[in-house]
Amino acid sequence: MSAGTLPAPSTRERRRIAVAGNPNSGKTTVFNALTGLRHKVGNYAGVTVEKREGVLAGHESLLLDLPGTYSLSARSPDEEVARDVLLGRLPGEGRPDAVLIVVDGSNLERNLYFAAQVLDFGVPAVVCCNMMDVARRRGLTIDCDKLSEELGVPVIAAVANRREGIEALRTALREGRFVRPPGRVWRLNDTVEAALGRIAEAMSGCGAIPEHAVRGAAVLWTVDYLSGGQTGRSSAERFLGRIPADAAAVLRREADAIAAATPEMGAAVVEARYAWIADVIKRCVQAERTASSDTLSDQIDRIVTHKLIGPIIFAAVMMLLFLSIFSWAEPLMGLIEAGQIWLAEQVWLRMPEGALRSLLAKGVIGGVGSVLVFFPQICILFLALGILEDSGYMARAAFLMDKLMSRVGLHGKSFIPLLSSYACAIPGIMATRTIQDRRDRLATILVAPLMSCSARLPVYVIVIAAVFGEHTWLKAGVLFGLYIVGTLVALGMALLFKKTLLAGPPSTFIMELPPYHLPRLWPILRGMWDRSKLFLTRAGTTIFAVCVVVWALSYYPRIAPDQLGPEAAARLAAVDPADADARSQIIESEQLRHSYIGSLGRAIEPVIRPMGFDWRLGIGILSSFLAREVFVGTMGITFSVGEVDESSVELRERLATATWPDGRLVLTPLSGVSLMVFYMLACQCVSTLAVTRRETGGWRWPAVMFGYMTVLACGASLLIYQVGGRLGWGV
Amino acid sequence: MPAARSVVSHMSESTRLLSQLSVGDSARILRVNGDAEVRGRLLEMGLTTGVTVKLVRAAPLGDPLELMVRGYRLSVRRGEAAVVEIEGA
Numbered sequence: 001m002s003a004g005t006l007p008a009p010s011t012r013e014r015r016r017i018a019v020a021g022n023p024n025s026g027k028t029t030v031f032n033a034l035t036g037l038r039h040k041v042g043n044y045a046g047v048t049v050e051k052r053e054g055v056l057a058g059h060e061s062l063l064l065d066l067p068g069t070y071s072l073s074a075r076s077p078d079e080e081v082a083r084d085v086l087l088g089r090l091p092g093e094g095r096p097d098a099v100l101i102v103v104d105g106s107n108l109e110r111n112l113y114f115a116a117q118v119l120d121f122g123v124p125a126v127v128c129c130n131m132m133d134v135a136r137r138r139g140l141t142i143d144c145d146k147l148s149e150e151l152g153v154p155v156i157a158a159v160a161n162r163r164e165g166i167e168a169l170r171t172a173l174r175e176g177r178f179v180r181p182p183g184r185v186w187r188l189n190d191t192v193e194a195a196l197g198r199i200a201e202a203m204s205g206c207g208a209i210p211e212h213a214v215r216g217a218a219v220l221w222t223v224d225y226l227s228g229g230q231t232g233r234s235s236a237e238r239f240l241g242r243i244p245a246d247a248a249a250v251l252r253r254e255a256d257a258i259a260a261a262t263p264e265m266g267a268a269v270v271e272a273r274y275a276w277i278a279d280v281i282k283r284c285v286q287a288e289r290t291a292s293s294d295t296l297s298d299q300i301d302r303i304v305t306h307k308l309i310g311p312i313i314f315a316a317v318m319m320l321l322f323l324s325i326f327s328w329a330e331p332l333m334g335l336i337e338a339g340q341i342w343l344a345e346q347v348w349l350r351m352p353e354g355a356l357r358s359l360l361a362k363g364v365i366g367g368v369g370s371v372l373v374f375f376p377q378i379c380i381l382f383l384a385l386g387i388l389e390d391s392g393y394m395a396r397a398a399f400l401m402d403k404l405m406s407r408v409g410l411h412g413k414s415f416i417p418l419l420s421s422y423a424c425a426i427p428g429i430m431a432t433r434t435i436q437d438r439r440d441r442l443a444t445i446l447v448a449p450l451m452s453c454s455a456r457l458p459v460y461v462i463v464i465a466a467v468f469g470e471h472t473w474l475k476a477g478v479l480f481g482l483y484i485v486g487t488l489v490a491l492g493m494a495l496l497f498k499k500t501l502l503a504g505p506p507s508t509f510i511m512e513l514p515p516y517h518l519p520r521l522w523p524i525l526r527g528m529w530d531r532s533k534l535f536l537t538r539a540g541t542t543i544f545a546v547c548v549v550v551w552a553l554s555y556y557p558r559i560a561p562d563q564l565g566p567e568a569a570a571r572l573a574a575v576d577p578a579d580a581d582a583r584s585q586i587i588e589s590e591q592l593r594h595s596y597i598g599s600l601g602r603a604i605e606p607v608i609r610p611m612g613f614d615w616r617l618g619i620g621i622l623s624s625f626l627a628r629e630v631f632v633g634t635m636g637i638t639f640s641v642g643e644v645d646e647s648s649v650e651l652r653e654r655l656a657t658a659t660w661p662d663g664r665l666v667l668t669p670l671s672g673v674s675l676m677v678f679y680m681l682a683c684q685c686v687s688t689l690a691v692t693r694r695e696t697g698g699w700r701w702p703a704v705m706f707g708y709m710t711v712l713a714c715g716a717s718l719l720i721y722q723v724g725g726r727l728g729w730g731v
Numbered sequence: 732m733p734a735a736r737s738v739v740s741h742m743s744e745s746t747r748l749l750s751q752l753s754v755g756d757s758a759r760i761l762r763v764n765g766d767a768e769v770r771g772r773l774l775e776m777g778l779t780t781g782v783t784v785k786l787v788r789a790a791p792l793g794d795p796l797e798l799m800v801r802g803y804r805l806s807v808r809r810g811e812a813a814v815v816e817i818e819g820a
Contacts, residue, residue, distance in 0.1 A: 070775060070776060071775045073771060073775065075768065075771065075772065106802075107801075107802055107803045108802075109777060109801040109802065110776065110777050110801055110803060113775065113777070138802075223771075227767050227770075227771060228767060228771065229766060229767030229768035229771060230767075230768065231768070232767070232768075232771070233767075266767070266770070266771055266774070267763070267770070267774055267779075270771075270774040270775055270779060271774070271779045271780060274777065274779050274782075301788075301797075301804075305788060305790065305791070305797070306791070307791045308791075310791050311791055395806075399790050399795060399797070399806050400790055400791060400792075402790065402794065402795050402808070403790060403792035403793065403794045403795070404792065406794075406808070412795070505766065505768070506810065508768070508769055508772060508807075508808070508811055509795050509806060509807060509808045509811065510769070510772045510773060510776060510805070510806070510807050510811060511805070511806045512776075512803060512804065512805060512806075513797060513804035513805070513806050514804075515804075
């Protein structure tokens with residue numbers, strides 16, 4: 001198609017425009033400006049690559065924000081998704097009618113490298129040359145008309161964060177001023193070009209690639225096949241499996257011919273493309289020699305990555321992050337808890353006694369509550385992560401921490417997700433998306449729940465208070481020790497995973513350090529909301545379902561008042577018949593004992609007794625699989641204390657004086673430590689498993705997580721109680 | 732790092748590596764070695780033959796390194812810099 005407008009989209013079908021660009025090119029800012037922040041966020045089918053879709057404001061075109069990548073080679077899931085969408089080859093995604101390529105004008109060489117790869121696919125395109133202000137400040141004058149002439153597609157200058165050029169861009173998009181690019185200009189040697197021509201021909205013959213994209217796809221496939229490493233190679237092989245055998249044979253034969261003629265095909269293609277770009281830039285960009293290359297970003301970096309000051313600033317920022325999650329979220333969490341209790345009370349008071357009342361008050365409201373109570377923390381954490389990311393500090397944090405993290409086989413980018421996990425593993429696991437390497441990311445996800453999250457704190461507090469009542473320093477020391485040991489175990493396990501299940505070639509730290517800029521409020525808030533909503537809708541539904549199941553297990557089977565066991569009947573006879581509260585607490589406690597979960601608790605007692613736990617603690621552990629903080633409430637019911645929280649003196653005393661049938665204390669310092677270590681190591685969190693399933697795309701990794709943590713927890717508790725008992729420690 | 736070891740055999744005595752560059756110094760890239768994964772990534776990020784690269788700084792713990800190449804900042808680990816041969820000042 002010659003220069004001009006695209007055919008008008010049919011009335012039924014919206015025109016689909018893909019938005020492509022490097023990370024940090026301002027692509028998302030352009031996308032937000034064009035869609036007016038009205039967009040949907042989801043995932044591409046089958047992969048955890050974020051997908052953003054929006055409608056061009058004032059028009060029927062659909063904009064699809066592709067993942068920000070540096071290349072269309074198939075080295076990472078992001079790159080593969082970007083490529084497959086452009087080729088219309090991703091299941092469930094229509095082929096885009098046009099593509100808007102966003103490039104950073106202040107970093108044109110590397111941005112044009114990616115732009116050129118996209119243009120090679122022959123999809124009608126418009127280029128947005130963004131960050132023109134930064135380019136000007138660096139003394140670069142970009143001639144966009146000339147650039148348009150060189151690239152063969154329209155180029156529109158913009159400063160997206162100040163909305164300059166957005167109107168022009170919107171008009172161009174609305175009027176469909178996309179132009180089909182002319183195809184690549186740079187050439188390799190004749191032998192290679194002839195072979196590439198035959199590969200393109202075979203690709204178009206079998207219809208696997210749209211006609212206009214075959215020449216670009218032929219180059220990419222050949223580079224993946226010959227020099228792509230493990231992931232590129234397997235992606236190339238997958239493609240061969242999808243096309244007819246005779247076409248596949250042609251591709252293999254021609255690729256081998258290319259390998260013989262040009263042993264370093266991968267390097268040759270990259271260098272030829274960059275050489276062409278250097279020529280284009282020479283003709284389109286004037287660089288003022290006098291302009292200072294020492295930008296504000298450089299000056300900030302000199303301080304922020306300074307040998308001494310850098311780590312201090314880093315520690316301060318992390319401390320602030322940590323404090324904000326705990327202290328700012330606290331009042332909101334209190335409010336949600338209070339609301340939940342109030343609502344449950346209202347239901348309890350107003351509804352007739354029965355299963356429905358109990359389901360609503362304890363299962364439904366309790367279930368929704370246990371999801372919502374984490375919501376403030378998760379929002380604040382995502383807000384903080386958004387600010388760190390948007391300002392450019394995230395990359396520096398990874399830069400500072402990489403050496404330490406790589407000692408245990410992790411990545412610099414693993415640090416912040418793990419730190420976040422001290423608050424809650426869920427946002428921590430969701431924050432691992434920035435880690436490109438699959439194995440690094442999985443290792444980080446698998447050990448994140450070992451960091452002692454805020455849901456463990458109530459359990460630690462009540463057990464420590466029950467067994468180390470008088471010793472303030474000892475209490476603080478034990479609590480601190482639990483956090484430290486949890487962290488050390490996490491790092492050790494990461495190393496173990498990287499040496500066993502996730503063994504492979506060392507990962508890389510080839511990462512851009514983008515210029516700093518002031519974080520922008522609305523996009524950050526929008527990003528926070530999108531991610532938090534994802535937690536509510538996906539993890540929330542799973543948690544809710546499990547809450548209802550656990551409610552049923554602790555509600556049924558019912559017992560009649562005359563079926564009370566002799567022990568409970570005796571206790572009931574001992575209390576004042578007028579004390580309705582005390583009576584109902586005893587009945588409720590007996591009911592729990594007889595429920596499925598109570599039977600289960602007693603059934604597992606032989607197994608958990610060597611760890612120092614009786615059946616009552618067993619019920620607490622079982623019900624904690626919902627969420628650990630449920631332990632305190634369940635213990636309240638089990639010991640007939642009524643409504644409790646972790647500061648309840650009555651519950652603390654009941655726990656401290658509970659005995660085995662032979663009169664020995666259940667909760668000694670030793671079994672208390674054993675119990676806390678169990679909570680520190682066990683994966684008692686449905687939400688974490690649900691999010692892990694979502695983020696890893698299957699049940700395999702959540703199963704591994706649950707399995708290894710359960711083994712660790714049981715093993716450690718057994719060891720502590722048995723060895724400690726033999727040595728006579730704290731019994 | 733295995734990627735670095737595998738290429739040492741076919742480099743001459745006088746070959747300098749990007750990982751040996753001093754902070755603040757620049758050099759031209761001669762060749763990028765290493766396994767396909769690392770090599771492909773380094774090339775695509777713009778570390779191609781003939782390009783001038785400057786070592787801006789090392790992280791406080793000595794690794795990774797911050798490079799200036801094609802007008803932007805790129806961070807790489809020492810092990811990755813060790814697969815890049817350089818020449819000149």
